[in-house]
Amino acid sequence: MRRVLLLMIIMLQAVIAFAEESSISNQVRQRNLKATEQYYAQLISGTINNGAELNLIMTMLPKGADLHNHYSGSLYAETYIDWLEKLKYCIYNENDAVLQVEKFRIETKPLISEAGRKKCLTADAVRNDKAFYREVLKRWSNKDYNNHYHEQNAPDQQFFDTFGYFSAASNYSAREGLNILKVRAKAENLQYLETMFKSAPDINNPNLAKQINDLPQNASEKDIYQVLSAYADLMASDPDTQQKITNYAKSIEEAAAGVDDSEFKIRFLSYVSRNNPPAQVFSGLYSAFACTQKSKLLVGVNIVGPENGYVAMRDYKLHMHMFKFLKQLFPSTKLSLHAGELALGMVPPEGLTFHIHDAVEVAGAKRIGHGVDIGHESNALELLEVMKTQKIAVEVNLTSNEFILGIKNEAHPVNLYRRYHVPLVISTDDPGVSRNNLSSEYALFVSRYKPTYNELKEVVYNSIRYSFLQEEEKAIELKALSRRFDRFEASIAKLTRTGGKLN
Numbered sequence: 056m057r058r059v060l061l062l063m064i065i066m067l068q069a070v071i072a073f074a075e076e077s078s079i080s081n082q083v084r085q086r087n088l089k090a091t092e093q094y095y096a097q098l099i100s101g102t103i104n105n106g107a108e109l110n111l112i113m114t115m116l117p118k119g120a121d122l123h124n125h126y127s128g129s130l131y132a133e134t135y136i137d138w139l140e141k142l143k144y145c146i147y148n149e150n151d152a153v154l155q156v157e158k159f160r161i162e163t164k165p166l167i168s169e170a171g172r173k174k175c176l177t178a179d180a181v182r183n184d185k186a187f188y189r190e191v192l193k194r195w196s197n198k199d200y201n202n203h204y205h206e207q208n209a210p211d212q213q214f215f216d217t218f219g220y221f222s223a224a225s226n227y228s229a230r231e232g233l234n235i236l237k238v239r240a241k242a243e244n245l246q247y248l249e250t251m252f253k254s255a256p257d258i259n260n261p262n263l264a265k266q267i268n269d270l271p272q273n274a275s276e277k278d279i280y281q282v283l284s285a286y287a288d289l290m291a292s293d294p295d296t297q298q299k300i301t302n303y304a305k306s307i308e309e310a311a312a313g314v315d316d317s318e319f320k321i322r323f324l325s326y327v328s329r330n331n332p333p334a335q336v337f338s339g340l341y342s343a344f345a346c347t348q349k350s351k352l353l354v355g356v357n358i359v360g361p362e363n364g365y366v367a368m369r370d371y372k373l374h375m376h377m378f379k380f381l382k383q384l385f386p387s388t389k390l391s392l393h394a395g396e397l398a399l400g401m402v403p404p405e406g407l408t409f410h411i412h413d414a415v416e417v418a419g420a421k422r423i424g425h426g427v428d429i430g431h432e433s434n435a436l437e438l439l440e441v442m443k444t445q446k447i448a449v450e451v452n453l454t455s456n457e458f459i460l461g462i463k464n465e466a467h468p469v470n471l472y473r474r475y476h477v478p479l480v481i482s483t484d485d486p487g488v489s490r491n492n493l494s495s496e497y498a499l500f501v502s503r504y505k506p507t508y509n510e511l512k513e514v515v516y517n518s519i520r521y522s523f524l525q526e527e528e529k530a531i532e533l534k535a536l537s538r539r540f541d542r543f544e545a546s547i548a549k550l551t552r553t554g555g556k557l558n
């Protein structure tokens with residue numbers, strides 16, 4: 056009896072000690088939170104007028120995930136020049152109509168003429184020619200676009216053209232590229248990356264393709280579905296197609312092997328280019344949906360490319376029907392769609408009235424990439440309400456929108472989405488092309504729109520909540536994110552205590 060009593064007393068003491076410890080840590084946590092809130096309020100109100108300090112704090116800030124980034128646009132041009140060396144490719148340093156070569160383009164063929172060789176520089180030669188090296192960096196990315204006068208293309212053309220320049224080098228080593236992105240992500244306190252990595256494979260059946268490509272603009276949903284069904288049936292029953300899809304999923308698993316660790320995860324979105332002919336878009340989309348069933352690393356599907364392109368605009372509604380059709384075949388596949396990456400004047404105004412709506416209501420997108428033209432949508436208020444209640448998150452890419460669309464500050468719809476409580480996430484889009492990182496995007500977000508610390512945290516948590524991870528994985532990542540915030544707030548509190556003010 057006495058022994059039982061003793062045991063009970065020991066247990067009671069342990070419970071009290073545990074309660075004390077957690078209440079102390081809760082107290083400390085609250086104190087750290089308060090100190091961080093105060094410090095952050097000073098930082099964004101201009102009391103501490105120091106852009107470098109803002110960058111420092113935004114680099115330290117736990118940022119959860121980057122949910123909108125394109126793999127090949129995320130690596131810097133310098134990496135691609137390093138890879139040229141390994142691939143034994145060269146870059147032309149001038150145009151030549153007779154040789155049919157273009158300045159800044161990569162030559163991938165080893166056997167070029169003597170005349171061609173003279174104009175094609177190895178990676179080393181490019182680096183040694185300081186003026187040309189700088190020119191390559193400027194053409195392969197947005198470097199120096201705005202800081203001095205020089206001959207330049209329109210910004211959207213400059214942006215999208217960069218991919219054509221570096222694409223031959225980008226295939227060198229997916230594993231090495233993913234590891235570069237991982238190291239960079241971890242250095243700025245990220246724990247998860249969801250990247251658009253590789254376009255899905257397509258097949259060509261000329262007879263069936265013609266039926267899709269010849270669909271009239273006003274074709275009924277029934278007519279559209281009839282020709283899509285025929286193509287989907289073919290792809291489902293053709294062993295070569297199935298093999299291609301399996302190989303694609305396998306290639307992604309191979310590239311990603313060993314990238315995940317206890318503090319970092321990577322997942323992939325498959326995609327197609329919206330400026331391809333309709334049958335090719337559909338064929339790629341079928342593969343993109345199908346391969347999400349083949350690998351857990353492939354967590355969703357997207358559609359990419361300039362939205363203001365002639366074909367992209369012409370086929371937008373058809374593309375949304377393709378998504379709707381494929382969602383019926385693959386109901387568990389999640390969609391994040393680029394939609395509304397347009398500004399008034401880029402296309403006739405009717406083109407700005409329905410893209411986000413159709414991505415949400417027809418295609419069934421769970422996230423919207425950009426969503427910049429929301430203010431021009433026909434029924435914008437109803438759409439905002441739908442996005443709020445159905446929790447459709449908007450991926451905000453501030454630097455990219457400023458560069459490609461010329462939309463920034465108050466002209467950007469960030470405050471409209473905030474006002475209607477549509478969930479936001481902050482992302483990079485193409486940090487290699489834009490030469491930015493996620494921390495600098497957060498610095499823009501907080502300095503321009505001045506969210507409270509609480510709202511800033513919500514936006515960070517959104518990046519895990521609205522990711523396409525499985526629910527159990529999300530729960531683990533959310534807990535890890537809370538621990539990261541505990542550490543972050545503890546260091547901010549310490550900073551304000553010891554020496555206190557950084558200004």
Ligand SMILES: [Zn+2]
Pocket residue numbers: 123125393424484
């Ligand atoms: Zn994008």
